[in-house]
Amino acid sequence: MSQTVDRALSILPLLAEGPADLGTVADRLGVHKSTALRLLRTLHEHGMVYRQSDQRYRLGARLIALAQEAMENLDIREIAHPHLVRLNERIGHTVHLAVYEEDEVLYIDKVESRYPVRMYSRIGKPVAITVAAVAKLLLADLPEPERRALAEKLDYPMYTSRSTPNAAAFLRELDKAREQGWASDLGGHEESINCVAAPVRGADGRVAAAMSVSAPNVVVTADELLTLLPLVRRTADEITGEYSGKTPAKDAP
Amino acid sequence: MSQTVDRALSILPLLAEGPADLGTVADRLGVHKSTALRLLRTLHEHGMVYRQSDQRYRLGARLIALAQEAMENLDIREIAHPHLVRLNERIGHTVHLAVYEEDEVLYIDKVESRYPVRMYSRIGKPVAITVAAVAKLLLADLPEPERRALAEKLDYPMYTSRSTPNAAAFLRELDKAREQGWASDLGGHEESINCVAAPVRGADGRVAAAMSVSAPNVVVTADELLTLLPLVRRTADEITGEYSGKTPAKDAP
DNA sequence: AATGAACGTTGCAATCAATGCAACGTCCCT
DNA sequence: AGGGACGTTGCATTGATTGCAACGTTCATT
Structure with missing residues (x-):
């Protein structure tokens, strides 16, 4: 303009x-x-x-x-943070919080694993949108036409053999995530790293953010990680409760 | 323009x-x-x-x-990070790395304390320039006229009774920091928090960054913290060695 | 249900600010 | 000393930016 x-x-x-x-x-x-x-x-x-x-x-x-101030203004981050810390203290693995905004998904908070093996990621960094568990949840909630349009527009890099290969597969992933109310990434981004994620919702019921727990194979197997799912979902629900209660129905990051 | x-x-x-x-x-x-x-x-x-x-x-x-990419491009950060982690593993307290740029000092890296009591600070956040130990080191190295001009221009908020009260006192602090090659902040920003800091130099000998260790009174007294000074200085010197060796004399953050 | 206020949005004509050019200065390398 | 590369400045022209006024919506009030 x-x-x-x-x-x-x-x-x-x-x-x-x-x-x-x-x-x-x-x-x-x-x-x-x-x-x-x-x-x-x-x-x-x-x-x-x-x-x-x-x-x-x-x-x-x-x-x-x-950018720092921008993140501090995201109230969902403030609300979620203590919950993320508590979850991390309980299970030890890396915990992430991510939001979607205009074709990008990015981490806005992270609590480091207490295990010596750590994964690479950074607050503020756009996530691998086609494979990340949090991305699936965030995109799954978009209105159908927008979701479809975005899926078509994306690139589908094969980070590993288990990466989402194309738009059709991705849309199926999104449907699955929406149905089950959680998502996972089993080695789709890095061969040896698995994640499980759960959505945080706003007062309007829309997905406002997503949180995930990530751990490398060497620490826990994928099956063991899935064991933690109920705990992750419960944490996400707690954040939802606090967030959807507190906000005057505005601000949807 | x-x-x-x-x-x-x-x-x-x-x-x-x-x-x-x-x-x-x-x-x-x-x-x-x-x-x-x-x-x-x-x-x-x-x-x-x-x-x-x-x-x-x-x-x-x-x-x-x-902003994320901007920070990843700061090579001093990449070089320093492992050293900061190692120092943190050894002493447990919060470790910061800061740089000066155009009238601002900001943290560009941080390794959290392993003690339950944590201090508030954020990567990317401008530091309390008149009291922070790292700020003193970074500003102490500015050319005299610029240093003086900046000191006059600053505000001197009294965060605590031990905050630097005015430009004259601040300039004295800077002189002291330059002479002794390290700096401290003893409760000047928050009543119960102390820091000690040491400079990291570039190939040209100028101060390129400063690192600090911070801990609340309840964990260690100021005297105990000063005990760690040699270790902090040694770490800073190690970073200096690696940084001033590696850089082709350009890039002075 | 109707009115009006508040807010965002668009088309338009006048003006003023942004543009590219060319010339200059400086540094560095040959 | 000469040439090249790079950053910088003044200037005339042009065209992008501006404020205005009118319109469309939404929402609260009467």
Whole structure:
């Protein structure tokens, strides 16, 4: 809608790939160097980009601070956190909380496993949307046309032999998740890691977030992990109770 | 420099305070509603803001994901992390890593205490710049005029009776930190929490980051915490060795 | 049920801000 | 000393951005 702002914002993901100099930015934007310079200057004034000692630009500190505040404003996170911690204390494995927003699913909270073997994931990182247990629950709740459209649009990378291979399979997964009220990922993202997940609902009954427990094969088998499912679901339901009670029916992350 | 982009970016900190509707945004920007609408639309297209079910805007998921990538690009963080973990395993207390960038100091990594009592802090959050031990080390290394200018510009909130009260006292703190090569915060931010910190240097000898160990009084006294100082300094030096060796003298966060 | 307020949205014409160009400065490498 | 690469600035032109006014909806009030 606004060309100037559009261009300026396009610089950010570009810099997220790594530091870049003025010429590179100008080329990738398809604009004159002087134009890119002025956009970068404006971004700089707002702390969104930083100029390193070698004059190249990279993403700035303000961006990180803003994102931090953004997450702190998610009330579901505040409500859920103590529950996640309690669950973690009880079972020891890694616990995640994720939300869906405009074609992306991302982790907004994480409590680390107390076992020495830890899995890689990061708060704020988009999850592997086609295989993650939490993603299945979040997408399963979308209105049918939107769900279908999204499924068609996605890529289906074969992280492992058990990854969801295509849109049809994915939609089946979603139906299953919706029916049973929980979801799992058994080695679909990383060969040796399994997850079980349960949904958190808002006052309107819609899925507002999803939580999961993940553990590597070496610690517990998939079967053992499924044993924990009732506990995971109960925790999710507790969060649902608190969240759907507290919110004035607005805010659906 | 660019009015349109400037206005658009001004919306973000505004939304960081909490969700806002169109009229509010327009008022606070001092522009017509239609103008605000178009800016918000552009931000929306880039996922920087999200429109909740009640039509109000809040910060979006892409912003969070971008910040995530920004942090992953900080090589000092990658290098330091294992050292922080190891230190934490050895002493159990909370370990932080912080960098300075354009008048802000922020935590870019954290390893949680293994004691039940935990302190509040968050990766990505700007630290209390006038009292935090890490901030003293980072600012102490700035060129004299810049340091002075910044000290004058800062606010000196009295979090506790031991907070740094004014610019003069702060500059003395910085001098002390520079001389002794480490810094502490003894109840200057929260009455019962103490920290000790040590600097990490880049290939050029400048302070590139600072790390700290924090613990509440109830777990260890300030004196006991100071006992750990040699260990903290040694860890920081190890990181310095690895970082200043590895980097091609560019990139100074 | 009707009225009115509040809010978001759209089309339009005027203006002002963004653009690309070209020239300049600086640094670095040959 | 010369050439190349890169960042920076002033300027005239153009076209994107702006505020306005009118419209559409939703929601609360009478």
